[in-house]
Amino acid sequence: MSHNHSELADKFASNVERMKWHDKALWFVRVKRDNQAKSLDEWEELRNTADKIKSHTLAHLDEYLEQFEKNALARGIRVHWAKDAKEHNEIVLDLLRSHNAKMIVKSKSMLTEECHLNPYLEEHGIEVVDTDLGERIVQLRNEPPSHIVLPAIHLKKEDVGTTFEKFLNTQKGNSDPTYLTRAARAHLREKFVSADAAMTGVNFAIAETGGIVVCTNEGNADLGASLPKLHIACMGIEKIIPRLKDLSIFTRLLARSATGQPVTTYTSHYHGAVEGGEMHVVIVDNGRTKILADKRYVKSLQCIRCGACLNTCPIYRRSGGYSYGYVIPGPIGSTLAPSRDLKKYYSLPFACSLCFSCSNVCPVKVDLADQLYLKRQDVVDAGYLSPVKHNALKMATWLMCRPKLMDFAGFMARKMVPLLPRALVYSKFNLWGKNRELPPFPKNSFKELYKAKKGIK
């Protein structure tokens, strides 16, 4: 079934106070990001450089992936290749089973969300504990993340309080953030020390060194990966950067763009297993090579998942992450989702006023607004645009090729509409008029006034 963004957006926005609160919370992050961006004279140069590194890497992705594999193997890291989500999940399950792992701790990974790994592992009897605080909150509530960096941004502290009451036995009615965070810490510590394996995502995989880098604020990736003997890191093929020296370009951009911090609290380099343990990297395609082959959308693979385009998007801020119905919401999700399944997600490219804020906030210069504009053509080509809209625009075009007829239509509208009863003009078919007045219909068109002024008959 196709997903309808505008319906879900309408629903989210109908709770006006909550919508305004959500908008403000994310705008606050956007402003923090602006302050950080403006504190660096070289900000735009950093963006240009990051763009060049990413586009170069994508153009030579096969070479860099092979280089990464070779160097990772030399460090004793095992490398697995998965063509899709199914293969990815099977590889992970096999690894866990071969180590007899029953409970795993996991730091944030949008890829595993994309592959629906958690439910898959749970179906196979493995307990998965998300260790990022926001992720843990939504996991306890059996909800997906609503934001790629701030997974529980749709929840207020009171919501977290009631969730923790139920699952962590916290005091009834206590929603003090410090209290709740301490409760989560105590709860997660137990999980960390008893976990059989750790999973992490990958922010950057360095071809030159064969190691990976994970950025967190809570240190949960480190706590997880340092204790158990098995560490599995999962990455999309696009996470590669060529050299270690390229890393600083991205770490300087990532945290500033994501949360308005100069750097994430932890930038952890994993270049091998813990003593006596094993480290595995699973490299996943899952539809990425299809995007790589399309020059209109290839830049969407440059994304470093900072979430800045979500925070700046005036629609995302007011419609919430769930209105997108895809693992990655906001502008970047609105191009990635239809790249994966156009039929299902064809409404997402239209969940956009083409304000172009996303393209300009993006630290790696993904041409987001241009992609959403072009995706709409794909929707029309595939025949998914509603026939009512399509026919109306076809008719308008036909009329626009006939200026005399168009003038007559305009003349009639200007004469007739003011004579109609309000109830008819503002019927339920007039979406413009649901919450807005129509403009006044003037006596003369500009063309009529111009002709009169110039004495043209």
Add this chain to the structure above:
Amino acid sequence: MKIGLFIPCFMNELYPEASMATLKVLENLGLDVEYPLEQTCCGQAQANTGCAKETAVLAERFLKIFKDYDYIVAPSGSCVSMVRHNYAQFLEGRDGFERMRSHTFELIEFLHDVIKPTSMNASFAHKVGIHNSCHAHRELGMASMSEKNVPEFSKIKNLLDKVEGISYSELTRKDECCGFGGTFSVSEEAMSVAMGRARLQDHLDAGSEYITGVDMSCLMHMQGVIDREKMPLKTIYIAQILAGDAQ
């Protein structure tokens, strides 16, 4: 220098006064302006809905009508952006296209970059909030955008500074989208209206008496909300201030 005046289709029908003010501003500066009568629409609504075939027809028509003018000037940032950024898909390599594209300007941009008037002979003693409409702002580069780390500037403000008595309100979000977005305004009605209300609240809080800008479409949307909610605010198209039509 012969200027072809391009008036967006909805402005022709609904905003004759704003359109006449555009003509007046140009003629007051001694410019030779002609409005080709067979023009209709640039095809932006079709393009933004993904209807490439229909857009191609209208882009073709536009080229034929406007390609021989020295400059093409329009009272709209988004229609000009359409010509400058979106026509290439349909007209790349066509005779006269590159020249037309590089000679098509939004009114304020044209005055600011090409004509460079020293005075405007207009006064408007009101507190004005500038609406930075997205396509003019981020696609045409009419002003520094809040997303980027670049020196602050505004072509709109530079021109308005020449108007006697004018003062400005300071917005909290100086360049957020008003939510018009063409067909977006009806296909995502709830979002569009929520965004419009938020922009207007920012103007109310900042004490704007008037909201002005270079895109009448954004102003039409915001005026629609103002009228429905009876807010103490007015919108005015920028040329009406510059032409000295309004006091």
